[in-house]
Amino acid sequence: MQLIDIGVNLTHPSFADQRQALLERAFAAGVCQMLVTGTSLDESEQAAELCHELDDSGERLFSTAGVHPHDAKSWNSDSTARLKALLAEPRVRAVGECGLDFNRDFSPRPQQEKALEEQLALAAALxxxxxxxxxxxxxxxxxxLRDYRDRLPAAVVHCxxxxxxxxxNYLDxxxxxxxxxxICDERRGSHLHPLVxxxxxxxxxxxxxxxxxxxxxxxxKPKSGRNxxxxxxxxxxxxxLHRGETLQSLASHSTACARHFFNLPSVAEAGADQPAR
Incomplete structure (x- = not known):
């Protein structure tokens, strides 16, 4: 059974000096490929670098590159060119993480919208x-999104x-x-049970x-408290459980979906428990 994790914040400081061991545990659990999330231009650069540093094979680790709405206040006239250069990297497979966050509003909403629209335009162009x-x-x-959707090859609402x-509305x-x-959180995620x-x-x-x-x-529960x-x-x-599917069935179609969405190579199941290097 193979799984693809489409969102790993591997640049997070809590993973420093533990990344190789983390990948080995993931591969042993059947997580054969991962997308390292880029949330700012600096972190997107680091994400792409980690893919090369930790995966000599070029088959296991890939990344996204973009500016999260929390960081949209940093978006400026140079950001598009810098992001475009990052998106030319072979390991970078999607534009993002980008979008809107009206819950925390760490960046003013007009700036969030501007950064999002410019990233959507870049995704459409590329x-x-x-x-x-x-x-x-x-x-x-x-x-x-409605203004860009016809020009975009695909988009995922992450988390x-x-x-x-x-x-x-998203499915439409x-x-x-x-x-x-x-979805595993009994305090705030149970509404997702019928929705999935x-x-x-x-x-x-x-x-x-x-x-x-x-x-x-x-x-x-892990003593570290860290996912x-x-x-x-x-x-x-x-x-x-909530879809009424077997683990194998869900793993098979969700993995196939992720592999197609991010244009990832196939990975042989044999040896999937081995580290990339």
Whole structure:
């Protein structure tokens, strides 16, 4: 059984000096490929560098490059050119993480929208998929996306946590949906239990969003309190339970979906438990 983790914050300081061991645990758990998330221009550069540093094979680690809405206040006249150069890197497979966050508003909303629109325009020009972030902003995100959707090859709403209305609107716009350990959180994620049944095969992908969103259903809970890609298996179990699918079936179609979305190479199952280097 193979899994692809489409969202790993491998640049996070809590993973420093542990990254190789983290990857080995992931491969041993069946997570055969990962997308390292870029959330700022600096971190997107670091994400691409980590792919080369930690994966000599060129088959296991890939990344995204973009500016998160929290960092949109840093977007300026040079950002598009710098991001375009990053997107030319072979390991970089999507534009993002970009989007809107009207929950925390760490960047002013007009700046969030400007940064998003310029990244969507770049994705359309380069014909690259988009890795989207949205919190409390689904209506505005949909309004902006509608102007670009016909020109974009694909887009995924990463770490979907919204309600039924938002999910159906995203699916109507032919978007993909990423599900994280949020679904394992009995305090705030139980509304996702019936909703994951509504995501069609071919639109659903799984992600850890590590080191965040440690699945609360894990027993025993890791002493570190930190999530990591090896624990994506717990997300698989929870999603399969609420979709009424076997683990193998869900792993098979969600992995195939991610591989197609990010244009990833196939990886032989034999040896999938071995580190990349």
């Amino acid at each position: 014909q690259m998929p988009v890795f989207l972030h949205e919190r409390d902003a689904d209506q505005r995100l949909l309004e902006i 979907f946590t919204g309600e039924k209305r938002a999910l159906f 716009l032919d978007l993909h949906i990423g599900i994280t350990g949020w 049944r509504e995501i069609p095969v071919g639109r659903l992908m799984l992600e850890s969003d590590s080191p965040f969103l440690l699945p609360r259903s894990l027993r025993p 990591e890609p090896a624990l994506l298996v717990e997300v698989l179990r929870e999603v399969a």
